[in-house]
Amino acid sequence: MSPILFWVFALMMLIFGASVVINRNPVASALSLVVSFLGLAALFVSLDAFFIGVIQVLVYAGAVMVLFLFIIMLLDLKAEERRKLNLAAIAGGGLVTVAFVAQLWLVLERFPLGEKAFPPLRSGPIDDVREVGTTLFSTHNLPFQVVAVLILVATIGVVILSKRELK
Amino acid sequence: MSLTLNHYLLVSGLLFTIGFAGVVLRRNIITIFMCLELMLNAANLSLVAFSRFNVGENGLPNYNAQVLVFFIITVAAAEVAVGLAIIVALYRARQTTHVEDINSLKF
Numbered sequence: 181m182s183p184i185l186f187w188v189f190a191l192m193m194l195i196f197g198a199s200v201v202i203n204r205n206p207v208a209s210a211l212s213l214v215v216s217f218l219g220l221a222a223l224f225v226s227l228d229a230f231f232i233g234v235i236q237v238l239v240y241a242g243a244v245m246v247l248f249l250f251i252i253m254l255l256d257l258k259a260e261e262r263r264k265l266n267l268a269a270i271a272g273g274g275l276v277t278v279a280f281v282a283q284l285w286l287v288l289e290r291f292p293l294g295e296k297a298f299p300p301l302r303s304g305p306i307d308d309v310r311e312v313g314t315t316l317f318s319t320h321n322l323p324f325q326v327v328a329v330l331i332l333v334a335t336i337g338v339v340i341l342s343k344r345e346l347k
Numbered sequence: 348m349s350l351t352l353n354h355y356l357l358v359s360g361l362l363f364t365i366g367f368a369g370v371v372l373r374r375n376i377i378t379i380f381m382c383l384e385l386m387l388n389a390a391n392l393s394l395v396a397f398s399r400f401n402v403g404e405n406g407l408p409n410y411n412a413q414v415l416v417f418f419i420i421t422v423a424a425a426e427v428a429v430g431l432a433i434i435v436a437l438y439r440a441r442q443t444t445h446v447e448d449i450n451s452l453k454f
Binding site for chain 1: 349350351352353354355356357358360361362363364365366367368369371372373374375377378380381382384385388391392395396398399400402405406407408410411413414416417418420421422423424425426427428429431432433434435436438444
């Protein structure tokens with residue numbers, strides 16, 4: 181991928197990510213988050229991770245964000261916009277952000293292994309999904325089963341949590 | 348100028364910073380939750396970047412990192428489902444999603 185496309189998608193991701201934080205309307209925040217995730221999926225594709233890019237669009241930008249929007253519409257969140265800003269929190273958050281970015285810059289400046297350009301891949305077609313699937317089902321089979329149990333537990337937990345009366 | 352691993356790590360770190368600043372700044376639980384998702388995705392981006400820049404003997408990226416990203420996405424989806432159910436239960440009990448209104452556990 182050309183550097184121009186990289187910067188276009190990276191800036192799209194970062195600007196809409198910042199607009200998630202800045203927007204006071206939760207619906208606008210959620211829609212910005214969708215655009216941010218689409219930019220992230222494009223960056224995954226630029227790294228030749230096509231399967232992860234597709235999953236990102238399907239699961240995150242599709243399923244998870246629709247769930248978020250459902251909940252935001254379900255709850256009436258008009259009161260949020262009338263609140264006045266907490267200046268102490270803004271000052272603290274800004275300070276932490278500046279410190280974090282400075283530290284990030286210092287670390288990356290002293291990281292010579294990160295200076296190398298894209299290493300070439302094998303020529304010919306690469307079965308991305310097949311390779312991920314083979315690794316998933318051979319090397320990481322046990323964690324895969326554990327994740328299945330986790331999802332079952334999450335499903336049961338959600339059903340119990342959304343019952344009217346907890347007894 | 349060609350792209351290097353540091354570019355991807357920088358963008359990933361900036362995305363993490365945005366998410367972290369959102370968690371510190373915002374007082375609405377749903378927005379805080381969305382910023383948590385941003386932070387998870389920043390970790391995913393750096394994992395995929397490390398995978399692509401670590402090409403093995405056979406000329407393929409390191410797919411272990413991509414499997415880890417797959418697990419992170421799955422766990423994050425389960426986390427969102429449970430978290431939003433908790434938020435709905437909370438709203439039903441207290442009619443608010445503002446963290447400063449919920450301080451029963453505060454000493």
